[in-house]
Amino acid sequence: MKWGLIGASTIASEHMIGAIRAQSGHTVEAVLSSDAARGQDFATRNGIPHAFSNLEALLEHPGISAVYISTTNEKHVSQAMAAFAAGKHVLCEKPLALSVDDAAMMVEAAKGAGLVFATNHHLRCSGAHLAIRQMIARGRLGRVLSMRVFHAVSLPEHLRGWRIDNAAAGGGVIADITVHDADTVRFHLGEDPKTVVAQAVSSGLGRGVEDSVMSVWTMPSGIMVQSHESFTHPYAGSGIEIHGTEGSLFAQGVMTQRPTGTITMTDRDGTLQLNYDRHDLYGYGLKAFSQAIAGRGRPAADGVDGLKSLAVALAVARSAREGQAVDVDYKGY
Structure with a gap:
């Protein structure tokens, strides 16, 4: 599975990149940052092949099937909705959004698209x-x-x-x-x-x-x-x-x-x-997430769990x- 990181964050570099790579066959292909120079530096430091400053470009990158969202909280809903529209599975940091209505919209979008949606409640x-x-x-x-x-x-x-x-x-x-x-x-x-x-x-x-x-x-x-x-x-x-x-x-x-x-x-x-x-x-959570995508079980914390918290x-x-x-x-x- 090829991953795109939406957000060049500390949690991504300290915990999530390693957890993703620890899953058999999983790679981190691209990272998104609103600051192009920061994104490229993050990609270089973490051995990520591609850096983008445009969300559509990352979502259109060949082969990416899942994204991890770790931007500031107010951006989660729009980025997750764009990912669902592009057919990507989403693992999103907490809180999912700034309102329960927005979180519900995310849950329903994932359900309608038949995609796995999880909250990173580690x-x-x-x-x-x-x-x-x-x-x-x-x-x-x-x-x-x-x-x-x-x-x-x-x-x-x-x-x-x-x-x-x-x-x-x-x-x-x-x-x-x-x-x-x-x-x-x-x-x-x-x-x-x-x-x-x-x-x-x-x-x-x-x-x-x-x-x-x-x-x-x-x-x-x-x-x-x-x-x-x-x-x-x-x-x-x-x-x-x-x-x-x-x-x-x-x-x-x-x-x-x-x-x-x-x-x-x-x-x-x-x-x-x-x-x-x-x-x-994080490795435990990534394993559950990838198994859910394969049709075996559910994420450790799904979108509804994120909505309720x-x-x-x-x-x-x-x-x-x-x-x-x-x-x-x-x-x-």
Whole structure:
């Protein structure tokens, strides 16, 4: 399979190019950047044969059958729609769009064209999270009562830019991290948040966008979820806690792009540290995506998963803005 990269991004160079090339028979043929010189430099540094500054030219390049979109958030919808119209399968970074309506349009376009559409929610591809989900599914925690997500970090200098000062591009911690945590909660609990209550602030990094947010989510089953995301916490650590009637699970250092972290479970018999497979998260996601194209299974996170995580994040943003509880609107999905 030949790939085109829409966006000469850090995540593409640090994670996705290697993950694509790790799949048997997969190659990266072209990259798109709005800055021709930057695109050519990116292509040279990463051994990519072709660089384009025009989307149509990339989509018309011979042999490309799939694209990976990692541009700024406001560009995703138009670029994905153009790719679907050109008959390309799409793996898109989160959030899929800036509105749930636009995400729904993307989902329906892919469905109508018979193409695979996936969201790059890498955390559900982690060996740690797969092991946690299995523990819950096997009933090791009993009936789940509550879940806490702590994902307050220090945003690295080279990733700041538009994320800390450009609301129009989809900047802010909610679009960047809360959307990931929404998918992680859905992945583990198997249900969609119903109502959220949130507060957000700019605590030193955000300029015109929020850089810290806390929220509480109500699930249809009655499970309570507490979530904390930030760009400004250098020493907080990250992870999740899941508490049930028969045990509690504590996972630290697992909200990351790397296969790291520890998982412990405490129940009436004491505390046990769990082992898990430490595979590459992005390679796992790429394998699922390519198998879905071949008609075997589904992507790790499909377009509807991306739509729903976006819907939760937008509800959190609205609740923080309006100072009241907000029902999550999934537009019928």
